[in-house]
Amino acid sequence: MPRLAARLGTSSPLLIKRDDAIAFGFGGNKVRKLAFVAAAARAEGADTLITAGGVQSNHARATAAAAAKLGMHAILVANGEPPARPTANALLDALLGAEVVYVPSRNDRSPKMIEVADRLRAEGRRPFVIPIGASTPLGALGYVLAVAELIDQIAPPDIIVHSTSSGGTQAGLVAGCQLLGLATRVIGISADESAAMLGTEIGGLVRGIADLLQITTESATIEIDDGFVGEGYGIPTAESREAIELAARTEAIFLDPTYTAKAMAGLISSVRERRFDNSQTVLFWHTGGQVGLFA
Numbered sequence: 494m495p496r497l498a499a500r501l502g503t504s505s506p507l508l509i510k511r512d513d514a515i516a517f518g519f520g521g522n523k524v525r526k527l528a529f530v531a532a533a534a535r536a537e538g539a540d541t542l543i544t545a546g547g548v549q550s551n552h553a554r555a556t557a558a559a560a561a562k563l564g565m566h567a568i569l570v571a572n573g574e575p576p577a578r579p580t581a582n583a584l585l586d587a588l589l590g591a592e593v594v595y596v597p598s599r600n601d602r603s604p605k606m607i608e609v610a611d612r613l614r615a616e617g618r619r620p621f622v623i624p625i626g627a628s629t630p631l632g633a634l635g636y637v638l639a640v641a642e643l644i645d646q647i648a649p650p651d652i653i654v655h656s657t658s659s660g661g662t663q664a665g666l667v668a669g670c671q672l673l674g675l676a677t678r679v680i681g682i683s684a685d686e687s688a689a690m691l692g693t694e695i696g697g698l699v700r701g702i703a704d705l706l707q708i709t710t711e712s713a714t715i716e717i718d719d720g721f722v723g724e725g726y727g728i729p730t731a732e733s734r735e736a737i738e739l740a741a742r743t744e745a746i747f748l749d750p751t752y753t754a755k756a757m758a759g760l761i762s763s764v765r766e767r768r769f770d771n772s773q774t775v776l777f778w779h780t781g782g783q784v785g786l787f788a
Contacts, residue, residue, distance in 0.1 A: 494777070496743040501764045508650060508776040509746065510643060513753075513783050518558030519585065521551050521781020522662045525635030526627035531559040533631060539621035543610055545570035545602035547727070551749075551782045552626050552659075554582040557591035567591040568620075570605045572598050581788040626659030628694075630701030636665020637702060640673060643776075649675045651773035654763070656756035656780050657681030657717060658726075660691060664698035666778070667713050672706065681717045682759035684752045685726035688717040721755045721762075732758035749782030756780075 494507040501507075515524050534542060542560045546553040546569070553569040560567035569591050576583050586593060596605050602625070610620040626632075643649075649670075657663045663681040670677045683691055692715050703710040723730035733754035740746040740757055748754040760777055769775055 494744045494746070497739060498764075500739065500743050501761060503764050503769075503771060505764065505769055505771045506774045507760075507764075508647065508774060509744075510776055510778045511746075512639075513747070513779045513781040515781070517562075518555050519781070519784050521555060522636070523552045523555035523627060523781070525639055526632035526661055526665075527555055527559045527623075527635075529634050530623055530627045530629065530632045531556075531563060534565070534621035534623075535563055537619070537621060539565065539619050541566040541568060541613055541618055541620040542623060543568045543570070543606050543613075543620050544623040544627075545572075545606055545625055547571060548573040548576060549582045549785055549788050551582060551752075551784065553591070554585050554589075554784065556623060556627075557586050557589040560591070561589045568609055569593045570596060570602050570609065572596050572602055581784050581786075583788075585784065624659075626661055628659035628661030628664075628698065630664075630698055630705050633661040633665035633668070633698050633702055634705065636662050637669040637672060637706070640666060640669025640675070644673065644675070648774075649677050650776035651676075652678045652680060652769060652775045653778055654680045654682065654756060654760045654775065655778035656684050656752035657691060657695070658684040658686070658752065660695040660698050662778075662780060663715070663717075664695045664702060667695070667715060668699050668702040668706075668708075668710055671710055671713050672708055678714075678716060680759070681715075682721055682756040683717055683719040684755055685722060686719070688719040691717050691719070718759050721759045723755070727751045730755070730758065732762065736761055746779070747783040747786060748779075749785035751785055752782050753779055
């Protein structure tokens with residue numbers, strides 16, 4: 494991203510890994526995780542994928558796309574009110590034929606998924622419940638593989654900056670770097686939770702990946718910056734608005750308001766405050782979500 498680097502006044506190479514450009518289902522990090530999780534569902538003979546998120550959930554949209562591709566039904570548990578006129582991800586969910594069940598709050602989502610799965614089993618169906626974000630050790634393997642993909646493309650960067658929320662993406666990146674012996678720092682910019690809470694969740698996922706792959710991750714460092722959350726999940730900040738405009742106007746890169754804009758705001762702040770050495774290569778991992786611009 495040479496024009497963005499010039500605008501920020503740094504000679505440090507700024508690179509971007511564009512999971513927003515993954516072709517399937519409008520792309521994004523959830524596609525990488527669902528490649529493993531949906532394969533497990535198919536191996537178990539599932540006929541329905543059940544997951545949850547907000548009305549404009551990227552993960553729900555990607556799950557609906559995976560279900561359609563695999564000839565399955567999708568049931569999405571969404572917290573919020575049914576939109577009068579579906580837009581963005583909600584529009585795509587409908588187009589993909591997903592059934593959406595609405596609940597009042599985030600806390601109601603997991604119990605409702607269990608309730609729906611129990612009902613389907615009683616009817617003789619074969620549901621497969623996918624946790625929010627597909628952030629399980631199995632799903633996180635998508636980003637272990639992504640690190641291998643990255644170093645097939647370029648020399649290992651010194652630093653990776655990305656958006657972190659449910660933790661699976663960061664866990665996979667951390668485990669992947671360790672598995673491949675990379676000294677790369679992986680910095681997650683929180684979209685919602687505190688660094689302490691996310692660190693605990695991501696640490697558990699990294700240990701789960703280690704169990705799956707039979708590797709050691711005892712020395713894995715989990716680095717999270719929760720200074721760009723602002724007033725909360727999905728609420729733009731002045732810094733995230735600037736990040737959206739700068740990325741678009743310098744590199745024609747589109748960020749989403751909930752995740753990648755806040756992550757880019759974190760990168761921009763670090764560059765401006767000279768927290769990265771000019772000799773270091775910094776890679777921004779774009780985790781998708783640009784459909785959110787049309788909500």
